[in-house]
Amino acid sequence: MNDKKHLMVSAIKDGTVIDHIPARNLFKVISILGLNKIENQITFGTNLESKKLGKKAIIKIANLFFPEEDINKIALVAPDAKLNIIRDYAVVEKKVVQVPDEIVGIVKCFNPQCITNHEKITTRFTVIQKKEVALKCHYCEKITDQEHIEIL
């Protein structure tokens, strides 16, 4: 039994472990952090049992440590994510993600009449509510709520 667990999420020497990602949003997290474009060793597991999330995913990235503003970008799709910073096989720091005050790029404005959905423009939102995330578009001033958040 233990061996099986070990296979799913093998330990790393140095790097970052991102745990408690909702399983359905694993690939969004990968894309937001640009993990599909780097050479580092990455292991991930998905559809793992979680009391809190139902099905969760976990990502382990070797030799990579994220600046705070980068990691906070995933708060939109993984608000309960927990980060463990690993040095020499030991957890040296634990972090939680925080929804930033402003979101640049990443999210699509849900308003089909918004100019950002018609011309090549980087989207920009002010976060007006952090718990049930609500984003106000800098351009059309409409509010995109949690339910309608679509990652670009």
Place this chain on the structure above:
Amino acid sequence: MKNRSLVSITDFTKEDYLKILDKAAEFEHQQPSDLLRGFVIATLFFEPSTRTRLSFESAIQRLGGKVIGFSDSNSSSVVKGETLRDTIRIVSNYSDLIVMRHPLEGSARFASEIATVPVINAGDGANQHPTQTLLDMYSIRKTQGKLENLNIFLVGDLKYGRTVHSLLMAMSAFNPKFWFVSPDELKMPSEYKLFLHSKGIEYFEQKDFAENIDLADIIYMTRVQKERFSDPMEYEKTKNALVLKKNMLANTRPGMKILHPLPRVNEISIDVDDSEKAYYFTQALNGVYIRQAIICSILGLI
């Protein structure tokens, strides 16, 4: 205000607005000749709006300014597939100020970031139309002698009507009381009610137009559009429930005025037009003075 764009009603402060209203009053009293001589102002109407465009162009030409532009996108290079980004960049080179209307929301904000000259938003889809709001405020102050402590009825399409939303935001700086009169399908969105709540401003919602009408200082009418209704029967019922008729004015305050951003369809009966309480046609004329004041403020001429 010099060199600043006016895209949204929240871009300027209360003090800015009062300054513009004061200037507009001066311009109404006496038109300064040739204040805009030597200036070229572009009016880019990607979507036709005769009333707003003529009001702007009249405002500019009466002060000796020159106007370039187009009145709908069919007569511009938009038909050739040019992006808004490119159109704005090019027109920036030809003009001192850009006035634009565009069917897409957020287009004016985007243009103001691309343009090297200031941009005035003359309507971006259902989003903002700040010069309309300023002319509404001007009309309110002119007829009531003040902006503070007024009882304001907002009637009709309160859900989609951008003019009522902007007016609500702007007037909230002056301690008003609001009455919202609309059918269920077109009620004031909760975000605006929350905004009023946060400012401690009282508001009342009702379906019966005549209720409390004797308290009103301003009745702000808007058009109820058929396409807003999922059920055509509901539209037919509503259409007639929210019509302002002459007999409803009997017990209203002597100084009460009726405003409407126009065009109207049937929501104000024709017999109201002769009443001294009808102000909607004069309201449109005020638009020229307000637009002159906004343009001259932004160009740093006053």
